[in-house]
Structures are given as structure tokens and as C-alpha cells.
Amino acid sequence: MSTLNIHMLYDLPVGAYHHYCALLCNALAAREEVGQVALTAVFSERRRVDVDPEEMDLVDPKVAMVILGPGGGSKFSRYYRFFSNFVRHWLALKNDGCTLVHLHTATGLNALDLGLLLAYKLKGIPIVRTIHELTAAERLAHPSGYELWFGRLLLRLTDAVIVHDPRNIPLVRAALGRDGTPVAAIPHGNYLVFRKYMPHGSQQEARAANEKPVVLFLGVKRHKGIEVFLEAMRQLQAEQFPVQGIVTGRINPGDEDLLAQIEQLANVKQDASYVPNHDMWRIYTQADVVAMPYLKGTTSGAVHLAYAFERPVIASDIDCFKGIVSDGETGLIVAQGDAAALAAAIKRLCEDQNLCRRLGRAGFERVSSGEYSWEAIAQDTLKLYRQALASEV
Structure with missing residues (x-):
């Protein structure tokens, strides 16, 4: 050969x-x-x-x-x-x-x-x-x-x-x-390589009773469904549901106007900057769940990154997520573009920390298999x- x-x-x-x-x-x-x-x-x-x-x-x-x-x-x-x-x-x-x-x-x-x-x-x-x-x-x-x-x-x-x-x-x-x-x-x-930057024992511990659960959205990009995410957080804010959203990652050129939408929400913080490799573990281990209400896409790299840190995902029902996200097993699936369904899924996971951990662990085990x-x-x-x-x- x-x-x-x-x-x-x-x-x-x-x-x-x-x-x-x-x-x-x-x-x-x-x-x-x-x-x-x-x-x-x-x-x-x-x-x-x-x-x-x-x-x-x-x-x-x-x-x-x-x-x-x-x-x-x-x-x-x-x-x-x-x-x-x-x-x-x-x-x-x-x-x-x-x-x-x-x-x-x-x-x-x-x-x-x-x-x-x-x-x-x-x-x-x-x-x-x-x-x-x-x-x-x-x-x-x-x-x-x-x-x-x-x-x-x-x-x-x-x-x-x-x-x-x-x-x-x-x-x-x-x-x-x-x-x-x-x-x-x-x-x-898989993206298990990013775990090498984690200090020993840095996995998320149980939250105090007065701490709000955190939902992470990575990347200020329209095709990732950020406007769907913001609308879901707006609905949760109107219901006075205790949750903290975090938006981080680079801004797509042409999507800068999204920052003004984020600033209007009291329950969402944003840090629109590139997340360095050594700090990736930090933003994931502070989160309970990762929101991925993508409107389109052909790849599942973002799911692999969440699973690497044992975090469950809420993903839209587009094709690229169907092979890696199992509804109720490694995360939750919601209809593409449905902010109300996303809000309901966030509530479900944030109200059940045991479910969060079980789904996150199952996702980690999936990407740790030989297939990936x-x-x-x-x-x-x-x-x-x-x-x-x-x-x-």
C-alpha cells in the first residue's frame, strides 16, 4: 500500500x-x-x-x-x-x-x-x-x-x-x-481533549438553594437560533422563573445588533468574545444546560463540546443533531424556531438537577465511545x- x-x-x-x-x-x-x-x-x-x-x-x-x-x-x-x-x-x-x-x-x-x-x-x-x-x-x-x-x-x-x-x-x-x-x-x-485544561475536581457541584440555575448559549450567531433563545428567556423572565442565561463567544459579522437585544434582558448576561481553549471548561462547568436551538446546520461539534464537560443539551430537531442527541437520554429535542418549547425545556431541566446530571453523564459516555x-x-x-x-x- x-x-x-x-x-x-x-x-x-x-x-x-x-x-x-x-x-x-x-x-x-x-x-x-x-x-x-x-x-x-x-x-x-x-x-x-x-x-x-x-x-x-x-x-x-x-x-x-x-x-x-x-x-x-x-x-x-x-x-x-x-x-x-x-x-x-x-x-x-x-x-x-x-x-x-x-x-x-x-x-x-x-x-x-x-x-x-x-x-x-x-x-x-x-x-x-x-x-x-x-x-x-x-x-x-x-x-x-x-x-x-x-x-x-x-x-x-x-x-x-x-x-x-x-x-x-x-x-x-x-x-x-x-x-x-x-x-x-x-x-x-469528540472534543474530550479540552478536558486536559480542567483542574482536578472542577466538575460542577450541587447548587445552593438560593443560586439560580444557568443555561449557556455559545456564539452570537443568528443561524444558531440566538433570537429563539432570547425570546425563550424573555418568556421565562415574564414568568419570573429563576434562571440565568449566559451568552458568550464570538459575534458573527453582521450580527452585532443582537447585542442590543441581549442587553434588554435582565436574566441574560453576555460576554461576546472568543473563549480561549484553556478557559472552555470554566464556562461549561458553571452551566447546568447548554441551549442549541439552531435554525440550520450540518455539523454537531457544539454538541460534542457540551458532552465533553458532561452537560446536557437542548437542541432543535434539525438533522445534524438527530444522530448524536437522544431526546430524554442525552438531552432534550425541541421544534426548530419554537421559543415556547425551548422555554419549557429549560424549565424542565433547571427544576430537576438530577435529570440534568443524568443526561449530561449519558452524553459524556456517548462521545467517549469508540464511534467518536x-x-x-x-x-x-x-x-x-x-x-x-x-x-x-
């Missing part, structure tokens, strides 16, 4: 995509049939020219970390460094024996996203794509007809596709418009890599 040399390409070396790609690269690099793994970020954070040391803490030393467009300086200088680095990267791919490129997310810059794919195609290097969203626009708003068309165009330039839930395979097949491209459903891996181990994810990913290479012959 020939050795595989893999370049994994994603947008920024920080946040959810970085966490996912770093852990997958680590698991791939541990396989005997894999020679080299390069974790390649298209851009760095604007104010940094490197990767935050804490983010590098997640990357195995066997994995080469590359930034094509380092931050710092003017927009012109950043783009000049990107294109200079990309040309060197492109020229070195075959010389370095690159077997395939694995893409994880579009940058949202259409010309760049298309150019990257065409460049790899020109080199004759197979392209594998993991679908987190079909278009970058889906992370910000409802994609236009043009954006959906462009997303399908990018997808059709790939040689194999990964989704996290088998329910998404028909959607990908329809977007591809052809039958020959391999498509595999490979689960999202990165070793199993890497094995299934390598199978798809082989299919992509066979289709190129």
Missing part, C-alpha cells in the same frame, strides 16, 4: 475549524500508511503573523503547520504574502509528493475559493472536501441563489465528499449532480482518500 502525504486546508488557525482539523491531522499522522501531514491555514488572524501558542498546543509535532497568508501589516501586504506563499506551496506540492488535498471550509472570497480548487486541479491532485456548510454565506445569513449556485460549482470540482450525518448525503448528491463522486458519512470526532474517537474517524477518512485516488486513475 502506497504512503499518503496529505495537505489539509482550512480558513483560520483558531476556533472550531482549527480544533477539528488539528485533531483529525493528529490522528492521521499516527497511521502507518500516512507519511506527511500538513495543516495549512489560508489566512492567519489579522493581527497575528503566527499561530497562537495555545492553538498550537492542540497540534501534534508530527503535523507541519503552514500559514499561507500571515496577518499583520496592510491589506495589500497580507494578500501579497498570501499569493507569494501560495505559489511556493503550489510548486512544491508534487515535489513534496503530495497525494491529495483535503479542504474544510470556503473562505467566502469567491475568486480565491475557485482559484484554489482550479490550481489543485491543474496540478492533478485529488481534492477531498468535508461539508461543514455548502457555502460560507450560510454561516452569516441566508445564501442567495447565486451563492448557492457558486457553492455547488465548488463542490463539483472535488473528487470525494465527507458529511457528518448520513441524512445529508442526498443533499450533497443533488448538489453534485452526478453519481460517480464518492460521498461518505463520517461522524464528528479520532482514531476511528481517521480510519474512515483514509478509506475515502483511497476511493478518491482510485477514481482518479
Whole structure:
């Protein structure tokens, strides 16, 4: 069996995509049939020219970390460094024996996203794509007809596709418009790695009688259903139900107006800032339950993060949650967009701490199983890599 040399390409070396790609690269690099793994970020954070040391803490030393467009300086200088680095990267791919490129997310810059794919195609290097969203626009708003068309165009330039839930395979097949491209459903891996930052014995203890239970919402983003969450908290406030909401995490560009809505609620606090890896345990262990009333999505990484800290979730009934959240076993399921149902679910869990702990523990046990181990994810990913290479012959 020939050795595989893999370049994994994603947008920024920080946040959810970085966490996912770093852990997958680590698991791939541990396989005997894999020679080299390069974790390649298209851009760095604007104010940094490197990767935050804490983010590098997640990357195995066997994995080469590359930034094509380092931050710092003017927009012109950043783009000049990107294109200079990309040309060197492109020229070195075959010389370095690159077997395939694995893409994880579009940058949202259409010309760049298309150019990257065409460049790899020109080199004759197979392209594998993991679908987190079909278009970058889906992370910000409802994609236009043009954006959906462009997303399908990018997808059709790939040689194999990964989704996290088998329910998404028909959607990908329809977007591809052809039958020959391999498509595999490979689960999202666990995020148990973040437990390493927890001080010993830091799991949540029983609350005092006068303490309000806490419900956490992570990420100021419309597609995550934050407006549904705020309406549910508004209803609970009107009922004078004792609960404290916490909204934390980064703000999606264009969603800044949501902060004013949060400030109107006395029972919700907000800290709209990035949660560093070392502090992730703190925001989860202070919460009783995690609210995820997503309006749309294709991945379940947020559920894995809650389960890693033994916290039950209240999730909407969209497809990406159905395989990982079991109603009444690891969390509660509510109808998408139904604020009253979300409010009722929050009340149910906040009034029953024993139920909270039982569901949270069951979620932890689920993601601790072999099905969600990165070793199993890497094995299934390598199978798809082989299919992509066979289709190129």
C-alpha cells in the first residue's frame, strides 16, 4: 500500500475549524500508511503573523503547520504574502509528493475559493472536501441563489465528499449532480481533549438553594437560533422563573445588533468574545444546560463540546443533531424556531438537577465511545482518500 502525504486546508488557525482539523491531522499522522501531514491555514488572524501558542498546543509535532497568508501589516501586504506563499506551496506540492488535498471550509472570497480548487486541479491532485456548510454565506445569513449556485460549482470540482450525518448525503448528491463522486458519512470526532485544561475536581457541584440555575448559549450567531433563545428567556423572565442565561463567544459579522437585544434582558448576561481553549471548561462547568436551538446546520461539534464537560443539551430537531442527541437520554429535542418549547425545556431541566446530571453523564459516555474517537474517524477518512485516488486513475 502506497504512503499518503496529505495537505489539509482550512480558513483560520483558531476556533472550531482549527480544533477539528488539528485533531483529525493528529490522528492521521499516527497511521502507518500516512507519511506527511500538513495543516495549512489560508489566512492567519489579522493581527497575528503566527499561530497562537495555545492553538498550537492542540497540534501534534508530527503535523507541519503552514500559514499561507500571515496577518499583520496592510491589506495589500497580507494578500501579497498570501499569493507569494501560495505559489511556493503550489510548486512544491508534487515535489513534496503530495497525494491529495483535503479542504474544510470556503473562505467566502469567491475568486480565491475557485482559484484554489482550479490550481489543485491543474496540478492533478485529488481534492477531498468535508461539508461543514455548502457555502460560507450560510454561516452569516441566508445564501442567495447565486451563492448557492457558486457553492455547488465548488463542490463539483472535488473528487470525494465527507458529511457528518448520513441524512445529508442526498443533499450533497443533488448538489453534485452526478453519481460517480464518492460521498461518505463520517461522524464528528469528540472534543474530550479540552478536558486536559480542567483542574482536578472542577466538575460542577450541587447548587445552593438560593443560586439560580444557568443555561449557556455559545456564539452570537443568528443561524444558531440566538433570537429563539432570547425570546425563550424573555418568556421565562415574564414568568419570573429563576434562571440565568449566559451568552458568550464570538459575534458573527453582521450580527452585532443582537447585542442590543441581549442587553434588554435582565436574566441574560453576555460576554461576546472568543473563549480561549484553556478557559472552555470554566464556562461549561458553571452551566447546568447548554441551549442549541439552531435554525440550520450540518455539523454537531457544539454538541460534542457540551458532552465533553458532561452537560446536557437542548437542541432543535434539525438533522445534524438527530444522530448524536437522544431526546430524554442525552438531552432534550425541541421544534426548530419554537421559543415556547425551548422555554419549557429549560424549565424542565433547571427544576430537576438530577435529570440534568443524568443526561449530561449519558452524553459524556456517548462521545467517549469508540464511534467518536479520532482514531476511528481517521480510519474512515483514509478509506475515502483511497476511493478518491482510485477514481482518479
